[in-house]
Amino acid sequence: MTFKKIILCIVSIFIILIxxxxxxxxxxxxxxxxxxYDNMDQDMDHMDLKERREKRFGLTYYVAEETDTxxxxxxxxxxxxxxxxxxxxxxxxxxxxxxxxEPSLFYYYVGRKSVWATSADVQxxxxxxxxxxxxxxLPRYNPDKQPIFLLYEDKNICIALVQITSKQQLDMILxxxxxxxxxxx
Amino acid sequence: MNIAGLIFLIVTxxxxxxxxIELFKLKLRPVMMFSLSVITGIVLFAFIPFIxxxxxxxxTWTSLMIFICALTIALCMPLLMNIKSMRFNIKIPALYEYxxxxxxxxxxxxxxxxCFYFPPTPRDMLSGPELMAEYTVKExxxxxxxxxxxxxxxxxxxxxxxxxxxxxxxxxxxxPFGQIWLxxxxxxxxxxxxxxxxxxxxxxxxxxxxxxxxxxxxxxxxTFMILYDFNNMIFFFLGxxxxxxxxxxxxxxxxxxxGFMWGIATYFRLETPVLLVLALPMVIYxxxxxxxxxxxxxxRIIMLMAFPALVYILCxxxxxxHYIPLSFNxxxxxxxxxxxxxxxxxxxxxxxxxxLFDSSEMNMSVTLYGYFIYFFIFILIVDTIFFRKRFTxxxxxxxxxxxxxxxxxxxxxxxxxxxxxxNTTKRGLFKLFPLMLLYYRSSGSLTxxxxxxxxxxxxxxxxEVDKRMPQVATTQSKxxxxxx
Numbered sequence: 001m002t003f004k005k006i007i008l009c010i011v012s013i014f015i016i017l018i019x020x021x022x023x024x025x026x027x028x029x030x031x032x033x034x035x036x037y038d039n040m041d042q043d044m045d046h047m048d049l050k051e052r053r054e055k056r057f058g059l060t061y062y063v064a065e066e067t068d069t070x071x072x073x074x075x076x077x078x079x080x081x082x083x084x085x086x087x088x089x090x091x092x093x094x095x096x097x098x099x100x101x102e103p104s105l106f107y108y109y110v111g112r113k114s115v116w117a118t119s120a121d122v123q124x125x126x127x128x129x130x131x132x133x134x135x136x137x138l139p140r141y142n143p144d145k146q147p148i149f150l151l152y153e154d155k156n157i158c159i160a161l162v163q164i165t166s167k168q169q170l171d172m173i174l175x176x177x178x179x180x181x182x183x184x185x
Numbered sequence: 186m187n188i189a190g191l192i193f194l195i196v197t198x199x200x201x202x203x204x205x206i207e208l209f210k211l212k213l214r215p216v217m218m219f220s221l222s223v224i225t226g227i228v229l230f231a232f233i234p235f236i237x238x239x240x241x242x243x244x245t246w247t248s249l250m251i252f253i254c255a256l257t258i259a260l261c262m263p264l265l266m267n268i269k270s271m272r273f274n275i276k277i278p279a280l281y282e283y284x285x286x287x288x289x290x291x292x293x294x295x296x297x298x299x300c301f302y303f304p305p306t307p308r309d310m311l312s313g314p315e316l317m318a319e320y321t322v323k324e325x326x327x328x329x330x331x332x333x334x335x336x337x338x339x340x341x342x343x344x345x346x347x348x349x350x351x352x353x354x355x356x357x358x359x360x361p362f363g364q365i366w367l368x369x370x371x372x373x374x375x376x377x378x379x380x381x382x383x384x385x386x387x388x389x390x391x392x393x394x395x396x397x398x399x400x401x402x403x404x405x406x407x408t409f410m411i412l413y414d415f416n417n418m419i420f421f422f423l424g425x426x427x428x429x430x431x432x433x434x435x436x437x438x439x440x441x442x443x444g445f446m447w448g449i450a451t452y453f454r455l456e457t458p459v460l461l462v463l464a465l466p467m468v469i470y471x472x473x474x475x476x477x478x479x480x481x482x483x484x485r486i487i488m489l490m491a492f493p494a495l496v497y498i499l500c501x502x503x504x505x506x507h508y509i510p511l512s513f514n515x516x517x518x519x520x521x522x523x524x525x526x527x528x529x530x531x532x533x534x535x536x537x538x539x540x541l542f543d544s545s546e547m548n549m550s551v552t553l554y555g556y557f558i559y560f561f562i563f564i565l566i567v568d569t570i571f572f573r574k575r576f577t578x579x580x581x582x583x584x585x586x587x588x589x590x591x592x593x594x595x596x597x598x599x600x601x602x603x604x605x606x607x608n609t610t611k612r613g614l615f616k617l618f619p620l621m622l623l624y625y626r627s628s629g630s631l632t633x634x635x636x637x638x639x640x641x642x643x644x645x646x647x648x649e650v651d652k653r654m655p656q657v658a659t660t661q662s663k664x665x666x667x668x669x
Contacts, residue, residue: 002280004641005279005280005281005642008279008280008389008642009281009283009284011281011389012281012285012389013284015389015393016285016288016396019393019396019397019400022556024551024555024556025555032402033292033295036295036299037295040298043298043302049361049362052303056303057304102335102339103334103336104311104312104313104316104331104334104336104338105308105312107316107331107334108311108315115335116335118337119337120337121335
């Protein structure tokens with residue numbers, strides 16, 4: 001009886017090996033499953049919740065976190081942040097790694113209220129996240145010479161936070177976005 | 186992570202679920218009973234924050250703790266009264282089951298790790314249920330500051346509050362990301378399905394089928410990413426499973442539990458009743474075959490559909506309409522040109538050509554679902570050609586369930602234009618897979634193979650064969666022999 005069980009055990013192992021040797025499942029293991037195992041050790045060294053969120057949500061979350069830190073440092077009262085349209089980042093700046101999230105997700109990330117250029121209450125915006133190819137062109141968002149807070153910079157993009165101090169400034173920023181549909185996720 | 190909180194929840198899931206099942210007096214194998222108890226406990230808890238919200242009770246650690254303890258104690262009462270009749274004789278798996286069990290464990294570890302390590306990801310969650318859960322924990326109400334945001338690009342806050350409720354409980358008791366309930370659910374499902382297959386098939390075959398099921402790439406991803414479809418798939422299938430039990434046993438309790446399971450499936454996807462309506466002819470057919478009077482058949486149908494209807498009304502007509510502070514009209518979501526049925530056939534055709542049987546270079550059908558569907562078709566063809574006489578009521582119900590999903594999903598796309606192909610339909614097709622497992626259990630070819638293996642495995646030297654053979658003639662008789 002035990003002998004037969006051993007034979008059936010060998011059959012089970014054989015079935016499993018053949019199954020995972022088929023081209024599709026072998027590739028699936030290589031691409032999707034083994035990397036999770038391989039990264040486990042590395043993941044265990046980064047157990048902080050913030051780090052894990054950053055890993056998951058990427059640059060978008062990092063920018064939201066930096067925005068929150070700056071607003072706290074500036075003691076900003078009831079800040080409402082104007083977010084740039086995704087199409088502007090992708091079509092005008094040709095930058096694909098930064099996804100502007102919708103206001104609900106921004107609120108989920110850091111608990112800060114934000115609006116898009118198409119939002120009904122866009123006129124309430126008193127801060128803006130802005131993006132340019134280089135740091136040199138950032139001052140165009142800030143004619144009143146308020147400080148510009150750098151959130152992220154690399155060779156392809158420069159993302160910053162500016163305070164909106166007047167309706168003219170807000171209208172000017174919105175005019176930059178008028179050719180891009182903010183509702184595009 | 187709060188381990189004590191997790192243990193507390195798992196124990197209370199089991200006790201409340203087991204007590205709830207006891208109310209239905211269901212007779213199940215011990216392993217199936219254990220795993221189904223945890224699954225049932227999880228879904229019972231998925232109503233707690235929702236009910237607290239409906240009653241305008243603040244959702245806090247204290248209120249949840251009181252409600253969980255009260256529910257568990259209340260549901261334990263029937264269990265305690267029948268404690269003497271409870272048996273815990275769980276068999277140790279045979280040697281040849283261990284290779285499969287090890288592989289299942291490895292996949293479970295991966296799934297649990299991903300579920301624990303990363304925060305919820307799908308945009309549908311983050312812009313609705315997860316956001317609602319996050320701010321419920323902070324503000325003690327599901328109607329919270331998220332509704333002061335610009336939500337014009339999403340209606341995800343209207344999704345049923347099942348996952349929101351589970352997220353709230355697990356965020357408060359276990360981990361800030363919540364989500365670990367999905368791992369508890371997934372592990373329970375694997376245990377249940379393995380024992381469910383073993384009930385009629387040899388473990389070598391059952392293990393292989395479950396391995397095939399777990400490694401469906403697209404559905405495996407949803408064992409660690411919270412969304413509604415994985416849970417909906419399991420409860421939709423459990424409804425069919427308990428209906429097959431009813432058809433065989435004629436026990437009304439099995440019938441009512443099927444209705445409960447379909448109600449829970451509705452609690453995870455509110456369009457499920459459309460598929461249930463398509464399943465009704467099958468239900469009516471079997472009730473008619475029982476020679477029940479038409480009034481009784483009508484009453485049974487009402488009993489079966491009462492819970493799904495109640496869940497739907499609670500979610501849409503009460504919660505979304507009277508609690509959510511943003512206006513919403515279900516009527517606007519329905520196709521306004523129902524006279525034109527061409528979208529139905531277009532969707533059916535697209536579902537076949539782009540999802541189920543994609544022959545393009547991308548081969549979406551294999552990329553998404555592996556070879557699971559092709560294997561099912563192969564077994565079905567073999568059964569149809571060689572084993573037609575072995576078709577049972579269970580296989581007929583499973584095939585009807587598969588047809589319901591196959592023809593029902595395009596119908597949903599036709600009725601509700603927001604049910605798109607590459608998201609909702611793609612994930613809706615998950616419902617096919619456990620129904621295919623239900624079919625395999627009674628497949629002529631696989632049960633014959635099971636009998637052959639059993640006969641060989643349990644055969645003795647010649648002088649002992651006569652004593653042994655009656656016990657191993659079929660899986661069923663083997664089970665009976667053990668009971669004796």
